Amino acid sequence: MNSFEYKQAKDIPEALSLARADGTTTFVAGGTNLLDLWKYNITNPSQLIDINHLTELSEIRLLEDGVLMIGAGVRNAETAYHPIVEQNYPLLSRAILAGASPQIRNMATNGGNLLQRTRCYYFYDHEVPCNKRIPGSGCPAMSGYNRMHAILGTSEHCIAVFPSDMCVALAALDAVVNVTGPEGNRSIAFADFHRLPGDTPHLDNNLKEGELITAIKVPEKGFATNYAYLKLRDRHSYAFALVSVATGLALDGNRILEARIALGGVAHKPWRSLSAEAFLKGREANAENFAGAADLILKEAKGFGHNDFKIKLAKKAIIRNGLMALKPESQLPGAQPSA
Template sequence: MNNFGYKQAEDTREAISLIEHNETAKFVAGGTNLIDLWKYNIANPSQLIDINHLAELSEIKTLEHGGLRLGAGVKNADTAYHPVVEHQYPLLSKAILAGASAQIRNMASNGGNLLQRTRCYYFYDAEVPCNKRIPGSGCPAKDGYNRIHAILGTSEHCIAVFPSDMCVALAALDAVVNITGPTGNRSIAFADFHRLPDNRPDLDNNLKKDELITSIDLPEKGFAANYAYLKLRDRHSYAFALVSVATALELKGNTIEDVKIALGGVAHKPWRSTEAEEFLKGKAANAENFSIAADLILQGAKGFGYNEFKIKLAKKAIIRNGLMALNPESQLPGAQPSA
């Protein structure tokens, strides 16, 4: 580990000023991913700018229009167990609690969750090529052991996946990311925040180097009556998703009036298909229609050998999760979704 400086920022303006004038400085909140990257010699910051004590980042508050603002510095656990989140946005609470471990959720910040990097084993091995780590060096995952890798939105340069659970729910809920930087404040729709790899897999998102996430806004509609989050993984806890699905439904009887479906573990960003969602509107909420929607979501899916099983797994997960959303109590341990 290299020598580094440390500075606790007094406010967001100072934090931005400090990072603007130091190309190799990094913000630190929970540090749960940064420390991993540091240990593996992937990140070597010359200075840490501590943003943990910034009041501007530390609140969860109701917005005038009825939505909810999640401070970027609020810990994942505090967000998941916040009474408004549990009551109005239970999909988000469930997704957060599916991630990592209790100890990590107690440390990890909301903003940091959006910025975590892939867990691709080639990315973490500094001795092998990786276009995400060193652009132009190659992608050994394509012809290597790629069981955890992407089946959607890939490019010839990268087939890594984005690992967050929280972000899959945020994508389904149409969240908005609020940002501050040297030129002022701006907001990005969640769907536009993360990037597909294309020819620049080293760029995970559209946040600029000298910008800081301040908060995440949720719309008023939280789909609290009919929702489900399903995470399929190799072991029940402390494992990243092979496939995850966040489903949010608004029903009138058994007819779908509104629907949002987002997938995790399958692409470089949370994956949604507006075509599939439009197909489901006005249709009966049943396995047959969820199956057709799954085929639309998975159009163009491609496996790379070891991960080809993910295509069938994702289809089954989408159907199962849609049925689970009809009765959120079906997500309790031991319960079975209705057909």
Template sequence: MNNFEYKQATDTKDAIDLLSHSPEAAFVAGGTNIIDLWKYNLTNPSSLIDINHLHENAEISMLENGKTRLGAAVKNADTAYHPLIGQKYPLLSKAILAGASAQIRNMASNGGNLLQRTRCYYFYDPDVPCNKRNPGSGCPAKAGYNRIHAILGTSEACIAVFPSDMCIALAALEATVNISGPNGERNIPFSQFHRLPGDRPDLDNTLEPGEIITSIDLPEEGFADNYSYLKLRDRHSYAFALVSVATALKLNGNIIESARIALGGVAHKPWRNVEAEEFLKNKEANAENFSAAADIILRDAKGFGYNDFKIALSRKAIIRNGLMALNPTSQLPGAQPSA
């Protein structure tokens, strides 16, 4: 790790100003990802700008328009256990609690969760080429050990996956990311915040230089009655998803009025397919229709050898999670999904 300066921002404007005067600096909140990147020599900031004390970004509040605002500096655990989130957005709470460990959730911030970098083995190994670290150097994962890698939205340059659980629920809920920067404020629909790799896999999101996430807005509709988050992984805790699914349904009896399905562990960003969600509208909520929706979602899925199993696993997960969303109590330990 390199020597660095430590600076503490007093508010959002001060944080932006500090970064503008030190382009090689980095913001630090919980530090749960940047420290890993630093230890592996994947980032070497000249200074750390501490943004933990930006009080304007440290609250969860209900807005006048019925939306809910999550401060970017609020810790993941505080978000998951907040009464408003548990009551109105239980899908988000469940997804957060599926991630990492209790200790990390106590430290990790909401804004930082959105900015996690991939856990690709090759990205973390400085002795091998990687287009995310060094554009144009190659992607050894395609012909290498790619068990955890993407099956959707890949490119010739990269097949890495995005690791967050929280973001999969935010994608399904159609959140909005609020940004401040040298050129003012802007709001980014969640579907447009993270990027597919294309020919620039080194760019994970659409933040511009010098910008900072201030908050995340959740829409009024929280799908509190019919939802489910399913995370399939190698071990029950402190493991990233091989496949995860966030499902949110609005039902009229057993007829689906609207559906949201977002997948994690399968692409460079949280993956949604609007065509599949439109297909489910006005149809019965049953295994047959969830299976047909899964076929649409996975129509262009492609494995790379070791991760071929993810296609079948994703299909089963989509169907299972759709059935679980019909009865959220089925997610309690020992319960069985609805038939």
């Protein structure tokens, strides 16, 4: 670990003013992913700015228009168990609680969750090339062991996946990310916050240099009546998703008025298909139609050998999760999964 300078900011303006223009400053709150990246010599900031004490980042509340505002500095566990989130946005609560471990959720912040980096084995191994670490050096995952890797939105430069569970639900809920920086405040639609690898796989998101996430806003429609989050993984506790699905439905009887479906574990960012959601609108909520939506979502899916199974797994997960959303109580501990 390199030598570094530590400073504690008293408010957002001071945090921004302390940041160095050379890109060697890192804002730190929970630090759960930062420590991993530092330990493996992937990041070596020369300056840490502690933002844990910024009250502007530490609240959850409903705004006058019914929008939920979640502070970037609020811990994941506090968010998941907040009464407003549990009651109005249970999909978000379930997704958060499916991630990491209780200890990490108690420490990790919402802003940090959005900024975590891939868990690709090659990215963390300095003995092998990686385009995310060193652009242009190559992507050994394509011909190597790629069981955990992407099947959608890949490029010839990278097939890594984004690991967050929380972000899958936020994508389905059409969230907005508020940020501030040297050029002022701006809002980024959640669909535009994270990036696909393209020719620049080292860029995970569209934050500008020196910008800080301040809050996440979630629209009033939380799909609190019909929702489901399904995470398929190698073990139930503390494992990253092979495939995850967040589903929210607005129903009139068994007819779908509106559908939201987002996938995790399959791409460089949470994956959402507007065409699949449009396909479901007005149709009956049944396995056949969920299968049709899955075909639309996965029509461009491509495996790389070890992860070929993810395509079939994702289709089955989309269908199963759609049926689970019809009966959210099926997700309670001890309940039998939908057929």
